[in-house]
Amino acid sequence: MNKKNATIYDISNKLNVSVATVSRALNDHPRISVATKELVRKTAKEMNYKQNNLAKALKSGETKNVGIIVPYINTNFFSSVIRGIEEELSPLGYHVIICQSHEDVNIEKRQLNTLLNAQVDGIFMSVSKTTTDIAHIVNILDTSNTPIIFFDRKKDISGVSTVTIDDYRGGYMATEQLIKEGYKNICHFAGDLNLEIYQNRLNGYKQALIDHNLPIKEDNIILTGSSIDEGMEAIKKLWGKKSVPDAIFSSSDFAALGACQELKKRKIKIPEEVAIIGFSNEPFTQFMELPISSVDQTPVLMGKMAGQVFLESVKENGSGVSIEKKVVLTPQLYIRKSSKKK
Incomplete structure (x- = not known):
């Protein structure tokens, strides 16, 4: 034995x-x-x-496993959301299976199938930037009782609950803060507009300019990715033009960091000549020699709320009632040296 x-x-x-x-x-x-x-x-x-956990799961109808699909795990935001989900569900005996899509919809499809074959009790998902066709998600809803909860990056699909922050409000708050500091020619690093979160941040930026009687200049809207290199390239592009901005609202902290590095190379003073505000409140933003202002997405809270939505959906399924939930969290703006002109 x-x-x-x-x-x-x-x-x-x-x-x-x-x-x-x-x-x-x-x-x-x-x-x-x-x-x-x-x-x-x-x-x-x-x-x-x-x-024999499988036999126990077959008998009870639940595996006590949930799946989480994120684009990447090596960012503070996504790892913090995962932490929030775990903190909410672990005391109730749940375990998490973490998958990365690497921003590839085909990998995302395979991971969804893998999680379904593992008979997880629920799936938490932040879609990839290449997820434009949602047929693979809709098919799961049509053929499975497994609840799906979107967080941060979502698609509007009937029957799917979502937990997000108010990205529009975050974009508005960041831009308005720059205006209140006296900046008038404000540029926006817009991110990948295939994703709704970046569209909403851009719309918030535009509305703040409108509400304060400042013009929206299309040349001031730069499509960037969420990397340091792309932030540096955006500065090179801007400083090749006749009119340069006096402030930047970046939809990504990493792009904001790249902008800071390139401006420093060019001996352009921050915030005296150019102010910068990022988005996500990554840990590095507050520990730099020049701390960067940023919009916080409260990721741990987002994860906890997603966990609560899942638990409610499990309870509702047992009663035969299904209610779609839309949870929108309020962002917080942390103002640091990079945007304090006054």
Whole structure:
């Protein structure tokens, strides 16, 4: 018995008790005495017994596993959302399976199928930037009872709950803060507009300019990715024009960092000549020699709220009622040296 896993039948034979008694003892059944439970558990450990989780899942209808699909895990934002989901669900016995799409919709499709084959109880998902066709997600909803909860990056699909922040408000707040500091020619690093979050940040930027009677200049809207190199390239592009901005609202902290580095190379003073505000409040923004102002997305709270939405959906499925939830969190603007002109 010490070289292979024992079964409940082996434990039953050794203790000369029924298989039902062993099973109930291992599952902490109230009708089994404490002494019997302790004896069964001790024997199970000695005999190298491992509980068959798959069989238990088939019987109960739940695996206590959930899947999480993110574009990348090596950013503070996505790792913090995952932390929030785990903190909400782990005390209830749930385990998470983490997948990365690497911004590839084909990988995203394979991961969804893998998670469904693993019979997860729910899927938390932030879609890739290449996810334009949503047929693979709709198909899951049509053929499976597995709840899907979008967080941050979402698609508007009937029956799918979402947890996001108000990206429009975040873009508006950042731009308005720059205006209040006295900046007038404000540029925006817009991010990938295939994603709704970046569209909303851009719209917030535009509305703040309109509300403060400042012109919207299309030349001041630069499509960038969310990387340091792309932030540096955006500055090179801007400084090749006749009219340069006096402030930048970047939809990405990493692009904002790249902008800071390139401006420093050019000996352009921040915030005296050019102010900068980023988005996401990555940890590095507050620990730099020149701390960068940024809009915080409250990722841990986002994860916790997504976990709560999942638990509510599980409860509703048991009652035969399904309610689609739209949770929108309020962003927070952290003002630091990079945008303080006054």
